[in-house]
Amino acid sequence: MKVQLICPGLLGPADLGGAPLPSTPALDRVLMRARVERTGPRDPLESLAEAFGLVPAPGADLPSASLCLAAQGLAPEPGVCWFHADPVHLRADRDRLLLFAGAALEVRPVEAESLAAAFNAHFAGDGLHLICPGPLAWYLRVDHTPRLRTSPLHRVVGRPLNAYLPTGPDAQAWVRWQNEAQMLFFSHPVNQERERQGRPALSGVWTWGGGVLPAVTGGPALTLADHPLGVGLAWAGGGRALGLDAWGQAMAPSGEVDSLLVFWERLWWPALEGDLGAWAGALGELEVLVADLTQALSAGRIRSLLLDDGDRHRFTLTRAGLRCLWRRRGALRDWIARRGPSA
Numbered sequence: 001m002k003v004q005l006i007c008p009g010l011l012g013p014a015d016l017g018g019a020p021l022p023s024t025p026a027l028d029r030v031l032m033r034a035r036v037e038r039t040g041p042r043d044p045l046e047s048l049a050e051a052f053g054l055v056p057a058p059g060a061d062l063p064s065a066s067l068c069l070a071a072q073g074l075a076p077e078p079g080v081c082w083f084h085a086d087p088v089h090l091r092a093d094r095d096r097l098l099l100f101a102g103a104a105l106e107v108r109p110v111e112a113e114s115l116a117a118a119f120n121a122h123f124a125g126d127g128l129h130l131i132c133p134g135p136l137a138w139y140l141r142v143d144h145t146p147r148l149r150t151s152p153l154h155r156v157v158g159r160p161l162n163a164y165l166p167t168g169p170d171a172q173a174w175v176r177w178q179n180e181a182q183m184l185f186f187s188h189p190v191n192q193e194r195e196r197q198g199r200p201a202l203s204g205v206w207t208w209g210g211g212v213l214p215a216v217t218g219g220p221a222l223t224l225a226d227h228p229l230g231v232g233l234a235w236a237g238g239g240r241a242l243g244l245d246a247w248g249q250a251m252a253p254s255g256e257v258d259s260l261l262v263f264w265e266r267l268w269w270p271a272l273e274g275d276l277g278a279w280a281g282a283l284g285e286l287e288v289l290v291a292d293l294t295q296a297l298s299a300g301r302i303r304s305l306l307l308d309d310g311d312r313h314r315f316t317l318t319r320a321g322l323r324c325l326w327r328r329r330g331a332l333r334d335w336i337a338r339r340g341p342s343a
Contacts, residue, residue: 063211
């Protein structure tokens with residue numbers, strides 16, 4: 001079996017602040033003895049899609065929204081364009097706006113439904129329709145596919161908004177209606193009540209990952225992922241998908257498959273948000289998984305292990321590589337130090 005383990009956030013938050021790292025002997029062993037490929041900057045979701053043979057066209061988004069919808073049991077109609085439309089909070093900081101998103105917003109289902117209803121009533125004549133299958137999983141259906149290149153939410157969180165606005169022939173109109181949506185949300189009773197309660201306003205939606213449902217013709221036999229894109233890619237490619245907590249089942253000898261992909265996203269958002277405690281906890285979980293994988297590699301049940309940080313490095317380890325005791329390419333703390341505080 002070949003195993004690919006994609007771990008965005010592996011090298012931690014941008015600034016660890018001198019915090020001590022958990023002990024990671026199994027992970028260190030992989031990083032020290034593996035062959036290293038330096039890939040340059042990549043997007044973690046595009047790295048995931050690439051494992052299924054899906055590469056976005058030049059100047060176009062990875063159509064992740066339609067695949068995530070499919071993973072949530074809402075298979076989009078062929079040829080219909082969908083975008084992620086994640087709820088966000090915008091905060092003024094001197095002469096710029098910073099964007100925040102994620103679980104910290106504590107979006108309640110009734111709030112999402114109320115804002116979506118107001119949005120759909122307002123933009124009914126513009127061919128835009130917002131749905132909210134989950135408090136943080138919002139999607140926008142577009143009657144006419146716009147010519148746009150957008151920035152994924154994970155690139156924008158905590159950063160100035162203007163540097164990540166859409167580009168392309170239809171960008172100006174797209175930004176105009178997003179600003180209109182911000183004004184609509186600002187005066188909505190949902191936000192008036194959130195302000196009264198001291199909770200951050202839901203300032204609007206961040207749209208990204210647009211496109212129609214793509215054809216996926218390859219991919220691993222089994223995918224372990226909690227992220228809906230991993231599940232959607234497996235569904236579209238005809239493979240099986242299980243949650244991350246099922247990795248013990250996937251490693252059982254009776255359940256062997258010829259190829260396994262694990263998208264370990266539990267480090268990712270803690271790294272983006274600088275949550276050192278959550279990141280260290282997820283790293284401890286990853287260490288247990290890597291220990292199991294290296295044991296299976298040593299026993300010959302795994303042919304190779306590819307550890308991908310989803311960004312700049314791929315580490316490939318074979319059974320023979322495990323015995324290369326002279327290799328000392330650096331433990332996790334060394335790779336973090338080489339990355340530097342501004343990565």
